[in-house]
Amino acid sequence: MQISTQGAEKPQSIESVISSTIDNLFNKAEGQGTQGTQLPTGTGAVDFQAQQQPKVDDFTQKRMDGANMASQLDLSEGAMKVMNRFTQGGQGEANILEKPTEANCQRPASDKRNADQIINDNPVLKNLGDQKDIKKDQLKERCGDWENEPDPQKRADAAYKAAKVLNYIDCTKDRDGDERDCAGDGNIEGITSDGDARHGTEAGMVKDFAEKGFDAICGDGERQLDQTTDSHVRKDGSNKDNFQWFVGEVGKVLSKIPILGTVWGPTLEGFGEGRSLGDSFAKAAEGYGKGMAKAIPAILQGPAGIARLGIREGIETAVTEGYKAATGKSDPPPFS
Structure with missing residues (x-):
């Protein structure tokens, strides 16, 4: 019995197809690569390559998509370093191209880090101050208590959630939609010496999130600081003296x-x-x-x-x- 493929120079028998496939599998196992006969496709043929494709889980696919998106953007050096922790290191809270929501701020089951490890991995959370307009108590109401929660799992969940929100805000563009040189520096800017958070700054957005929730993040656009008429705020969201x-x-x-x-x-x-x-x-x-x-x-x-x-x-x-x-x-x- 012969299997023919339209356009092929020579038809292949079932026996030769099976033999070639077995040879290819042995060559792969020995690390020698494959240059065997291409399997026929179409009616009656088996797509062995499709069967052998490894399945990619959703989180891995998201990392691959994120790497592709980041490569097409002109991210600042600091923002790219944060994003690389997600695409290369698998730290989900560092995905700065995904706007935080209640659903995507949940720590994946595959993330086995404890709260201290997550905090140390995220300078923007580790360095977060206690100024009055940072609204730390309200942040903990939104995210959970990443400092004092007695349950280790809940504390890790809280640290992950808070870090994801803060990383996103720290890596926003300026109010005109341009990338900021200070993005991803691990410091929430925009707090005055009196502890007030100016609108149009990172600190102002953190305050809005603490008071109003996820809908307050980047209200004027995707990954972008809010517009402001405050003349003390620079275009990049930092304060002027x-x-x-x-x-x-x-x-x-x-x-x-x-x-x-x-x-x-x-x-x-x-x-x-x-x-x-x-x-x-x-x-x-x-x-x-x-x-x-x-x-x-x-x-x-x-x-x-x-x-x-x-x-x-x-x-x-x-x-x-x-x-x-x-x-x-x-x-x-x-x-x-």
């Missing part, structure tokens, strides 16, 4: 004055956005360079060029302020 805030506010005022604000507006605003003194000077220099790049062509054109720049900036300011007043949004579309 009072001096930086003052310099930045002066820059904002100057930026509304035609010509004068062309250079000094972005210079002082850049200084106010710096996270350290060195970073402030670097951002100020960047703002100065952008301002000069805009001002020099107008200056070279003489009085007429300067006048045109002044008129244009005056119109831009009017449009910007009108847009903000009408919509409540701070970033209008680019003026053209």
Whole structure:
């Protein structure tokens, strides 16, 4: 009896197929690989390869999917390190691409770590402070008591749940949807010296979760800090000190004055956005360079060029302020 496959050069007998299959199986067992005869497919044929494919459990599949997604995103170095703990290390609470819910914050049965191990694996939980707006008692009501629960399993469950929420918040994008350099640094930012959590920061989102639950996480978008009108909060969600805030506010005022604000507006605003003194000077220099790049062509054109720049900036300011007043949004579309 012969089994034929359309398009094949030579038909194979059942005996040769069985013999070839047995040879391939022995070669695999001996670690020699296989280059045997390809099995026929179609009516009457057996798809041996499909039968031999190992089954992948749901958690492993989720890790594979997460690795694929992360490779296509421009995650910060810190956020990628956290994500790698999930995709490579199998720590489910480190899956920062999965928005926390009550269901997916349950510790998998395969996770045999105790609470102390989970806490030590997650700096963002280990380093969590006791400031008043962190709302630690309310967090424990949401997640369970990862510090004092007498039942070891319940304590581990609580640590896993809290770590998953905090990792997600720590690795959010900024309020405009851009990746943050400080994401995944293991520190919940946005607490003032008085222990208050500013809105639009990581601390503000932790407070909202403690008070309102999972629906409060990233209310303005996926993995993104909330919008805020608080001028003490930088775009990346960190707090400005009072001096930086003052310099930045002066820059904002100057930026509304035609010509004068062309250079000094972005210079002082850049200084106010710096996270350290060195970073402030670097951002100020960047703002100065952008301002000069805009001002020099107008200056070279003489009085007429300067006048045109002044008129244009005056119109831009009017449009910007009108847009903000009408919509409540701070970033209008680019003026053209």
